[in-house]
Amino acid sequence: MAEAGGARPTIVVVDDAAEVRALVRTRLRLSGLLEVVGEAGDGAHALEVVRELRPDLVLLDVSMPVMDGLGALPRILETSPETRVVMYSGFQEHGLAHRAIDLGATAFLEKSTDLNTLADDLVRILADPDAPRATRAPEAAAVDGDEERRVLREHLERFREVFEDAAIGMATVTLAGQVVRANRSLAGIFGRSVDDLVGTSYAEFATDARAAFDDLLTGILLGTEAVGQLEHTVVGVEDRRVVATFAPVLDSSHRPLYLFAQVQDVTSQRGAEEELRRSELRFRLIVDNVEDYAIFMLSPEGLIESWNAGAQRIKGYTEQEIVGRHFRTFYPPEVQESGHPEHELELALRDGSYEEEGWRVRKDGSRFWANVLITAVHDLDGRHVGFAKVTRDFSQRRVQDEELRASEERFRLLVEHAADYAIFMLSPEGTVASWNSGAQRTSGYAADEIIGRHFRTFYPPEQQNSRHPEHELEEALREGRYEEEGWRVRQDGSRFWATVVISAVRDSQGRHVGFAKVVRDITERRVAAAQLEEANARLQQAADEQAHFLAVTAHELRTPVGVLGGTADLLAAHWSELEETERAELLDGLSSSATRLRRLLDDLLTASRLQRSKLDLQIAEVDVAQVVSTAVATAQRAHPGVAIDADLEPGLMVDGDAGRLGQAVDNLVTNALSHGAPPVVVTARFDGADVLVTVQDSGPGVSPEMRERLFERFATGRSAGGTGLGLYIVRELAREHGGDATYRPPTGDGPGAFEIRLPRATT
Known part of the structure; x- marks a missing residue:
């Protein structure tokens, strides 16, 4: 802490930007009003410095890694209660000052505050011992030297x-x-x-x-x-x-x-997705409603061989009670005595199927009105192996005429809806054994054209060659069922996207007798989903590019512009007062910022013109060796002490714009210096009918995940920085000259390299 007798108050400057700390530190020293006793680059480090030095004042930034200013503020006051903290932020106030003061800050200053008055403002804040900690310090008055404040705009x-x-x-x-x-x-x-x-x-x-x-x-x-x-x-x-x-x-x-x-x-979007999910659930429930049907197999003599849950619900018998008995059990005595059950089987065997409505009897003796369909089942050789029987309880339909009409309408709609599904049987070997109208509508084959052929007929050639159809049957036999979505082929050769369910069918003794297959054409739904996914991807890409452009442009502009203005004002006003090392540090920053700003401006203008196809090239005969020599010399001046070598053949003439070609070569050299390792070697030589310019460095090269999008707009690595326009401009300028730009990955013989290929001059 400052001692009595005229000692200057002590201050610690906390900011994660070294150049900002250097500028503030220099300003405070030149003011003669405060003594900078320490610095920190984040809130955690600031706590250590304050604990050791116990300064009178801490100038604390808001946004920093590890621990930000809002998180560090109460901890600093707890560590050193006598220390006053002034928040110093690049964010506009917008309620942030009130939050900082609530946490214990003495004042809140924006980084747009004039640096000429910063020391006076801090001393005035510190000098008033009775100032309430919840009062915001007065705003610094605007004075001449607005350019100086621009050095801080990296944080605005x-x-x-x-x-x-x-x-x-x-x-x-x-x-x-x-x-x-x-x-x-x-x-x-x-x-x-x-x-x-x-x-x-x-x-x-x-x-x-x-x-x-x-x-x-x-x-x-x-x-x-x-x-x-x-x-x-x-x-x-x-x-x-x-x-x-x-x-x-x-x-x-x-x-x-x-x-x-x-x-x-995205509330509405997620709501639409949830509605789609509910719609699919309703569809599944309709399919599960097959329990309304009694579906079972009969032997050629009429003995029951299989039994499903719907049959048990409708007729009342369990599987153990009914399998092996004759199906005449379900008929009233008068119908049994007339031989009608046997007559049904004879008609089904003669005509292929038999359908009727009539009275049937449950296990408890009660009667119900049933809709019955009996279908003769034949094996691959045409031998009769039994019957498939489907029964539905229609008792309620007879209770009242209106209920009857309603029930018939529901049944009709259900039957019509079933036309959307291809439902057929396969033999154990995969041969088509039955065919419905939905199958004909979906696949295009009539029953007499497809029954007896292997179901691999519906698969694309590549899936047939990989034996995928046979694999489906293996999975269905092992797991009981197999389900997938995939491409299938119609009779006319066209493809459709289908959802497919294959279920293994076994007889009453558990013997595998074939497969039931249900196919639905969902091509339109897939196309709609793909279109929605593509639209979402385009929207997301546009949003990402917008966010990226806003972020990188703000970052790339504010640093060089701010450093140029602030450094120039500081040098002009205090040249004689600055130490030699301080002048050298500030002049280096001035030069590098000007170069960075000029390059950024050139890249932005060129990218804009390339995007709008309005790049105006001044075509003339150009000596590529001279263009490369100029670019290498410029890079050498900007990076003294870095090895940059040129190996150039004479007479490398092309038709082009010397300035634009220089910009392309300059971007490649700068890229090698920024992201590679010295030495950098630039070569230019004839390669057949082309002139080939190669830039390589001794770095590890471009990572494999970046190579595919290396020349795209805004393509940057995770920590490379920059706008991502440099290599995009190189490639587009090369193509504007009839050539191209590529990247050659590292090999065992040497490092990776960027290449520009241009056609030789025609004259």
Whole structure:
């Protein structure tokens, strides 16, 4: 702590950006009003420094890794109660100041505050011992030197009007998950005011996904996740479901500064998906309703060989009680005496099937009116092996005429609906043994065209060759049933997407006698689902590209612009007061920022023109060796001490725009210096009818997962930084000149390399 007798107050500067700390530290030293005794790059480190130094004042940033300012503030005051804390943030106030003061801050200053008055403001805040801790410090008055404040704009948000007026919810979130700014759309989605959102952990609105949110933050901080996405319900808003996308905004060292969040209300979409699920459930229940039918097999003599749940429900007999008995058991005595049951079998055997309605008898002696269908079943050789019998209880239909008509209508609709299904029998070997109208409508074959042929006929050639049909029967025999969706082939050769269920059929002794197969054409549903999935993918891609563009453009612009303005003002006003090392440090920053800004501007303008197909090339005969030499010399000046070699053949003439070709080569050299390892070697030589320019470095090369999208717009690695436009521009400029740009992966003989191939000049 400062001692009596005129000692300057002590201060610790906490900010995760080294260049910001350097600028603030220099300003405070030149003011002569405060003594900077320590620095920290995050909240956790700040606690250690404060515990050791016990400063009079801490200038504390909001968004930092490990522990942000809002999380560190109460811990600093607990560690050193006599220390005053001033929050110093790049986020506009928007309720954040009130939150900071509630946590114990003495004041809240935005980083847009004039640095000329920063020391005076801090001393004035510190000098008033009676100032209540819940009072915000006065705003610094605007003075000359606005350019200087631009050095701090790396921590100020851009596109304010877009942010506030966006139709989707947007927020700025610290690396620890605290919301420090929110727009009106997000407030509407969460059912709270903007002020209520600021200073609150995002996890409080997503308690059902808290663990996933913590994992998302960890992945972004570690660089394992470039963009994170979270779906959750909204706490306090009934039935509200959202999808939140979090994209990190990086500093000049490619470290996350804070997170940019986009939140979309997907309640209606999830509701539609749930309705689709319920619709499918209703369909399944209709299928399960087959318990309304008694379905069983008869021997050629009329003995019952199998029994299902519907038969037990309708007739009252268990399987053990009825299997092996003659089916005449279900007929009234007068019908049995007339030989009618045997007559039914004779007609079914002669005509293939027999159908009637009549009285039948249950186990308890009660009668019911039944609809009965008996079908003769033959094996592959045409030998009669028995009958399939289907019975339905129609008793209620006879109770009342109106109920009868209604029942008939329901049955008719059910029968018509069954035409949507191909239902047929297979022998144990897979040969088609029966055929229904739904099967004819779906596959195009008439019964006499398909019965007796193997069911592999319905499969594409590649599946036939892999013996997939036989595999289906094996699975159905082992598990009892087999179900899948896949392509099938109609008689005319066209394909359709089908849902297929194959069930193994066994007789009363458990012997396998064949398979029952149900097929439904769901091509239209698949096409609709694919279209919906494609549309969702396009929407998601557009949203991701928009978020990426906003984040990287804000990051890439604010650092060089701010450093240029702030450094120039500082050098002009205090050249003689600065130490030599300070001047050198500031001049290096000035030069590198100007180069970075110029390159970014060139890339953005070129990418825009390429996108709109409005790139104007000044075509002339160009010496490629001279273009490469200029690019290498420029890179060497910007990176003194780095080995950059050129190996050039003479007379490499092409028809092209020298400036644009220079930009392409310059981008490749810069890419090698930024993402590779020295030495960098640039070669240019003839290769058949082309001129080939190669840029290679000694680094490990491009990772396999990045190679496919290496030349796409905005394609960046997880920790590479940049706009992702450089290689996209290289390829498009090469193609504009009739050539192309490619990447050659590393081999055992050498490292990877980028290549530009251009056709030789025609004159």
